[in-house]
Structures are given as C-alpha cells and as structure tokens.
Amino acid sequence: MSEKYHVYVPDLEYYKNQIKCQVGCPVRTDARGYVTAIARGALEEAYRIARTPNPLASICGRVCNAPCETACRRGDIDEPVAIRPLKRVVTERFGVESGLPLASLEAEMEVGAEILGNLTVRSRRTLVELAQTPGRKRGKVAVIGSGPAGLGCAHDLAVLGHEVTIFDAAPYPGGMLRTGIPLYRLDRTLLDREIQSVIDLGVELRMNTAIGRDVTFQQLREEYDAVFIATGLGEGRSLRIPGADLDGVLKAVDFLLNVNMGYKVDLGQKVIVIGGGNVAADAARMALRQQLAGDRPLTEAEVLELEREAASVETPAEDESLHAAVDAARTARRLGVAEVHMIALESWEELPASEIEIEESLEEGVQIHPGYGPHRILGKNGKVVGLETLDVLSVFDEDGRFNPKFKPNSEKVWDCDTVILAIGQAADLRFLEGEEDIEISPRGLIVADPQTGATTAKGVYAGGDVVYGPRILIEAVRDGQRSARAIDGQIQQKRVERRTRVVWTERKNHTMPEGYTKRPRSRVPTLPVDRRIGIAEVEVGYDLDEAVAQAERCLNCGVNTVFDGTKCILCNACVDVCPWDCLKIVSLTDIEGDETLNAVVKRTYGYDLTELAEQGVPAAAMLKDDDLCTRCGLCAKRCPTGAITMETFSFTEQLVYV
DSSP states (O other): OOOOEEOOOOOHHHHHHHSHHHHHSTTOOOHHHHHHHHHHTOHHHHHHHHHTTOTTHHHHHHHOOOHHHHHOGGGGTSSOOOHHHHHHHHHHHHSGGGTOGGGSHHHHHTSOSBOTTTOOBOHHHHHHHHHTSTTOOOOEEEEEOOSHHHHHHHHHHHHTTOEEEEEOSSSSSOTHHHHTSOTTTSOHHHHHHHHHHHHTTTOEEEOSOOBTTTBOHHHHHHHSSEEEEOOOOOEEOOOOSTTTTSBTEEEHHHHHHHHHTTOOOOOOSEEEEEOOSHHHHHHHHHHTTOOOBTTBOOOHHHHHHHHHHHHHOOOOTTOOHHHHHHHHHHTHHHHSOSEEEEEESSOTTTOOSOHHHHHHHHHHTOEEEESEEEEEEEEETTEEEEEEEEEEEEEEOTTSOEEEEEOTTOOEEEEOSEEEEOSOEEOOOGGGTTOTTSOBOTTSOBOOOTTTOBOSSTTEEEOTHHHHSSOOHHHHHHHHHHHHHHHHHHHHTSOEEEEEEEEEEEOTTOOOOTTTTTOOOOOOOBOOGGGOOSSSOSBOOOOHHHHHHHHTTOOOTTEEEEEOTTTOOOOOHHHHHOTTOOEEEEEGGGEEOOHHHHHHHHHHHSSOHHHHHHHTOOOEEEEEOTTTOOOOOHHHHHOSSSOEEEEEEEEEEEEEEO
C-alpha cells in the first residue's frame, strides 16, 4: 500500500501563521501590509501600518533585531525581505524624525478603523475604543524605568486615559536605548523625539529619581494603583578568573554608558573585548571610535558641524584647521585605539552577534577571534598588560546547555592595554529589599506572569530584561503593552482580552511584480569605512527606488488560493500551470488526517474517509502546499470555470473587556 498524504483543513490559526512576519513580530506588526504598501508606492499607508502597534517604530526602523525577517518565508527561497530597513524608509518620511504632524496621536486618530484599501484594522484604535467605554475609572500608575518596556507600558496606559509617571535614576530617559546602543546605530535626536511623542500623551517624567534613595518602593505602592517595573539589566557581569580586578578591566555596559554620555574613556592602544554577542560588537566598534581633539573627545554637535562644513564650504588651501579637525574625527583609530580584538568562545558559526554586526565590525578593522576562552588577565604594577586564553573544544554539552570545555596546555597570550567584558548583564534589585512578597528567581530576576507581567505581589507588574534576561527591543515593548492591558483591567476590575478580527478581500486580476522571485536582496547602503566617525550613523538607508524594488520581493503571504469545489471539473489545468508543483489532485482514499478532516469529508459526502473507502465512493481532493506557493496566481488565471480565486486574509487583535 502506498504512503498516504497527511493533510489538514486550514483554520484561523493556519491562515494567521501563513503571515509569518506578522506572527513573528512580538507586537504583531503587519510587516506584509506595510511592505506591500511600499511596493505600491503608498508610503503614508505603510507608515500608519508600521506605527499603529508600535510606539517606537522609528527606533525599530534602525536597531530592531527584526524577528519578522527571521520568520520571513522569502528566506526559504534566497534571503528574507529587508523588512527593518523598509520600515525606516517610511518613518523617515512620516515618523517623529520627519517633523510632520502626522506623527501625533491626534492626527492618527482621525483615520477610520480601516486603512485605505488594505483593510488592516488599527490595533491602537482599539485602545482608544477601550478608553471610551462608559463608566471607566481613571487610575494612577508608576512606571520604574524609561527604557523600551517602560515606554511601551506608559504609552498604552496614557492612551487608555490613565495618569502615568515614569521614574528613572538616570539624568536622561531611554534606558539602554540611550546608554547601551552606540550613536553610530541610533541618532539621539530621533530617540529624544520618539520619547517625547510618549511624553506628549500626558506622561510625567521624573528623572534623577532613584527608587530606594529618593522615594521608596513602598511609597509607590501606597500612592499608585499599580507599579510596573522595567529597570532592565544595568549591571555588567564580571569574570571569575585571576586578574579580573586589575586596572584596565571594564564592563561593556559601563564602557558604552560612559561613551554614550559623552565621557572620554582612556583605552590605550590595544583593546580586547571578551564576548561574541551584539554588545561585544558594539563595544569593539565604539573602542575604534574614540576620537581625540586635543585632550577631549569631539562632541556630537562638533562632529556634525565639521561634517556639514566639510561638505558645503570651500576652504582656502592655506586654512588647514578645518581639514585637520575633520581628519582627526575620521582617523580615530590612528589617533586613539590602534587595535581592537574580539575574543569569543563560540565558533564562527555559533557567534551570537548578528551577521550584519560581524560584517561591519570586520569592515571597520575589528579583529574577531572565535574559539578562545579567557583563562587569566595578566597585569603589571596593577595594570592590565595582556590576556591569556585557552582553545575551546566545545561551548555546549550534549543537551545543548552552555558548558564550555577547553583544551589543556593550549595557553596563548594576547598583549593589550584594556580588557572589556561583554559576557552578560545582571539586574540591580536592591530597591526591592524588604519587599518579601515579590518573588525573585535563582537567576536574580523578577518572577512575573508571561501573559500579564503580574508579579507575586498585588498591583506590581514587571517586564523586559528584568524578568526574562537579555532580550530584544521589540519584545520589551510587547511586555510593557501586555502589562498596560493587565493594569487597565485591574483598575476597571475587568479582564482585557485580545480577540482576532479577520477580513477577507478578493483580489480580482491579482498579479505579482515582474521578476519578483529572482530579485536579490540588496545590502542597505552604508557610509564608507573612512567616513565612519564616532557619532555618524553607519547605515544610510535605501532611497525610494531601491525601497520599492526591495519591497516587491515580498511573497505577500496573506494572499491565499481559495477553491470552490462546486465549480471544479478536475481538468488539472491549475496543477499543470503551477511553476512550483504546489498543487495536486488526488483521490480521497489517498489522504489521511485528523477528526476535523473526517468531519468535513462526512459533511460533504455523507461518509468519513474510512467509510468512503469501504463503499468505493469516487471522490477527489485538491491539495496545496503553501510552503511552496509564491502567490503568482497562475492557477486562478488558468482555471476555466472560475473555481479558483485569489483572496487576501488579514487580521488584527481587538481589545475587549470580559
């Protein structure tokens, strides 16, 4: 007996999971929606789709780790669609960085529930609708931490009409967005504007206010209806090896904080960064950018001014001062750090840093050495002079757990003036001392419900890195939004549920862009290496023509082939024309599946699959492999009876009280 086809009947979850980019995004941004809008030239529509679920869309257009791209089905063919860079294209034109009033909440709320012809329901409008529910109570909420989780929570609570105050011990808001992300990746003016867009909703910001020093945690619990903790991981981890306490050993978190806040860090001529992740790469690249201007670093404003003048002013040949200053900024490596090495336990294939981070680090002169583990830090007169390493045999054990093994007698010495440790971060929870009803995990993190952020203490919620450990920006935003909904439910004494809202739209005369399956992903333009001075953004971004070309690579996975069995004459024309062999007509006796399939078959024919075989009833099924389909629509064009239509499935999640 030949092997049967195992099939299933598509349901709501099936169609949602077809749009892998949207399902892969923690805040459910409809990336397919805004990418295809860009392909049509509808940039304002694309911006609205990208901005709707994400209050930090402009920041994400620059530094998001883009789980949507990891999920993108185009990656199964060649490379994923460049979703993150395409978001930047539309936020630059309509987001906070554009200066247009469209970025304001009031302007966005003037738009109806459906965006033009895309029929994408605005999830943020559901917050406004929720806020307009009769008889609502207005609460007071304290948010501790102004990073992405705190901002995400404060934003949604403010839209819901609550009084929100953000407390932060730092002098400037943004958390690790400001202190951990280098200037060459995220422009600080853009960061300030994105934060201001949240503050403009009525959120109060209290900086230089440390919980436990300026106000106690217990005071917050007494004064506010709820408290959301989003303090992140502000403490860098150290190494338990000889020499770890020498002068010249820095933690990457502290190093990046000092550089990003404008302080000069004396690194010497040779720097070793221990670690293989994105923080290690950021630290290494920043070490190469230590500019000197006399006895201090150039400020951001000074470098920008020098760049503007160099680009637009004809300087007399005899006036060398401007050229000398620009050269000083552009040749930071020669004036500051001569060599930067990254020492990582992992192999090239295992390095946790993103591919683009590794590529750009190598371009800029960072020397990466995989497969070495720190053994001891060497010193002389209390100062670092080198690092001794061992060759790594393996990083993970048979069960996939982190458990490095080293090769005996494989010591190697690396000369250096500074060692920067980028081996992980820890939470500082001293402000919770005495709060015995808040459970802390063995990892030193706050224990919280993954769906609501509720801790073991009534009225106290937490999210982001302080709960889960290091994670990506958009996950922290999602955590804040989840807790905002839970806090609102607590205040209203109701539960807030997310329900899926679905729209199907027939696509008459459906076509895909010419040559879309063969079009390669192009690299996002960047500054030439010799122009990558300390604060200049490395990534320049696509121009509009290239953005449209890249957006046209999208397979538009929300488009589905819908079959009407009552019109099908089993002519096999659709099967013959399909270029990817994703369609097949087979006898029902050749398929098997779950109870849902059996129920559908019985409702159609009066017999289930087993009974059909026993009775010898002739019946056929059209099978489709959606993993192979590129939504070309040739099957619908070829069908002589109109049994096949191409229809767009789109979904959002509506908020309701229950």
